[in-house]
Amino acid sequence: MPVDILMPALSPTMTEGTLAKWLKSEGDVVKAGDVIAEIETDKATMEVEAVDEGKLGKILISAGTSGVAVNTPIAVLLEDGEDASAIKVGSAANANPPAASANAAPAPAVSAVAPSSVAPVAKGDRVFASPLARRVAEQKGIDLKSVQGSGPHGRIVKSDVENAKAGAPAPKAAAASAAPTSSGPNAKQLADMLGMEYTELPNNNIKKVTARRLTEAKQVIPHFYLSVDCVLDNLLAARADINKAADGAYKLSVNDFIIKANAMALKAYPSANTSWTDDAVIQYKHADISVAVATPNGLITPIIKKAEIKTLREISDEMKDLAKRAKDGKLKPEEFQGGSFSISNLGMFGVKNFQAIVNPPQSCIMAVGAGEERVVVEKGQMVVRTVMTVTLSTDHRSVDGAVGAEFLQYFKRFIENPVMMLA
């Protein structure tokens, strides 16, 4: 008896999706687990696998149809010995075409509604600020989202930005910007209530902005994580040789190699060098690597721009300078705003591996663990190698599993054989 293939729910919140592509044609034989179609949801593109085996008898919803509700029959699978004529006999299948067209018909309406239901969200993100306030904020590196406006309808005016810079935000402003990042009961109220002793460490602008952006990132971006081990022996040998030859003129760090290897990997495989937007995935031409630096004022990510065309020495010198100025709070906005890919390295603290939060609007951040001696098995033999685990966190909307994995292969190739970076 013919079996209906239904529109799957690819996530708990999914109510409808777009049937992007059929990977099998009518008449194809499919096995359980075969990918038969691709479905796009508002968050990602996912694959539909066949659950049973049989022959794809009829495709009911054609590729490119949007607004297909979950559990709508999208195709009919024929069992052994059945042929397409059976579909006409089957009562369930008989009802299918009208059902499908009924589903297809409202589709344009649904998709027409979708953008407007998205729009208010985008509108909510709009910061109302005077042109002069915008320019002064840009010059001073102040994120307008952290500024409370005092103008008509809360519009941010120049004096608001100037006051924000003075580091004395109105209590109201502090409360307002803290609100979205804290959840649950207010810790201070609770501590006061329970008589817990504490000191208050006021949040500076960097901390507030970081808190807000990280909260946003973790809530909005569908993260997933890919880890890979990298053997560092070749890299360490190369580093020792180069540093010896440099004779004190400069000294490359392992991190410099990691920056370069990522840049080379992005150049070789630009699909990971992207940002998600509703209309398009932005693919960057250069590898602008943001490197997370912990400073007394909080976390900041200075950028090695066009790292793919820079030499290790250039990267090393630039990184030293940026890190120092980051710690002194002397970075210019353009030195930490932008970037296409991030690295967060906690190896120096002996951390084995960890998962970083994507730094929006970028798609990927690599969390770098410590290089340590581990026993690895090579050709059946246990040998001791220096191994480092890196974990790539990606925005699944723009970089999916295969893309992330493939990028890591490139990275691993470069980091394990640094000489390849010369090729």
Added chain:
Amino acid sequence: MSDKNFDVIVIGGGPGGYVAAIRAAQLGMKTAVVEANHLGGICLNWGCIPTKALLRSAEVFHLMNHAGEYGLSCEKPSFDLKKIVERSRGVSKQLSGGIGHLLKKNKVTVFDGFGRLKGKGQVEVEMIKDKFKDVLTGKHIIVATGARARVLPGLEPDGKLVWTYKEALVPDVMPKSLLVVGSGAIGIEFASFFRTLGADVTVVELMDRIMPVEDAEISDLARKSFEKQGMKIMTGAKVTKLEKGKDNVVCHVDVGGKVEKITVDRVISAVGIVANTENIGIENTKVKVDRGHIVTGPFSETDEKGVYAIGDVAGAPWLAHKASHEGIICIEKIAGLKDVHPLKKSEIPGCTYAHPQVASVGLTEAKAKEAGYELKVGRFPFIGNGKAIALGEPEGLVKTIFDAKTGALLGAHMIGAEVTEMIQGFTLGMTLETTEAELMHTVFPHPTLSEMMHESVLSAYGKAIHF
């Protein structure tokens, strides 16, 4: 009793007072205005408005005299001073009546009397008609008593030979010669009016240039233009003595220690104004007066709770639009409205309606430099503007001053035809905190004089097209 208790009592029905009263009534407050003379105050009755009427007559007369330049003929143009004055008075009367209607429409009670603070939220009103004294009670009392002409010793106006603005507005005879003391907006407007009608006019200014609050470059152009029209201008000069004759005055003018005697038919004293703080019962309150005006906070509040002061009585700049604005802010703050901000005095435009007109807002070039800004200055002359040429008004300049660092418009200074109607464009830009970029992106209609505003901004950044 209830008709004597108010939420808001405004003492003074000028452009500060009546506007505040209407706004208060709009916000549902029971409101009274106490006015001793005419609704509309000096502005409407003896200042801004009637002078504009006079100057319009002068402007038309000027055009008649230059009819030939436009291909028209007008044989021996002449004027009737009495009728010019009548028209001016009629304009004031019409508008003053209009304010009475506005107040009535908004259910504001008007007391035709002289108001005095009595303390404890009370205002004594001495009715004009019968001198009957009554007491009103108000939760909020707004002092908007305005100002009057300043009198310098030795320069006391007598209403006959030595005039203030008031006599100058209603001249009974056309003076053949006139000496104007002071070259602020009031002095210059009268000088321009009488010069255009044919009087020999001398302007005496204590400072080293005329219209001293304006940008030096504008002062300079104004002086040249007035002198070209035959006006005599003496700067760095002081009138030390007036010898009054039967129908003339010998004026002793000290210029750098050298005294020059100038004989004129009439003298106009326009040496500034003083606030009306006397006889209004300030002594019954904690209201403080410093250097001639009532001391107020950012929302016009005084040291006495529930008493506020707006407009000229609360200090410079002495402009009707400043008074009105202060009144509205004061009332809205009292009403507890959201987004009420103190008036930015640096963004109040000023206009002088002489021929040529002068209008400005914000910092002069010198003041901006003094404040430590690095500047970008734009200039565009009337001679480069099509509409100006078509109008036959090729003289003038639009000057803009930007903060080179942020692109903030710091000041705009204009001289020439209709600039008083154009200054609001720059004022709006300042209020909205535009930078040069938005001004450059704005499409100005062609052909208009306003294109010069655009070109001036472009010029500050080296992008002017037509000059």
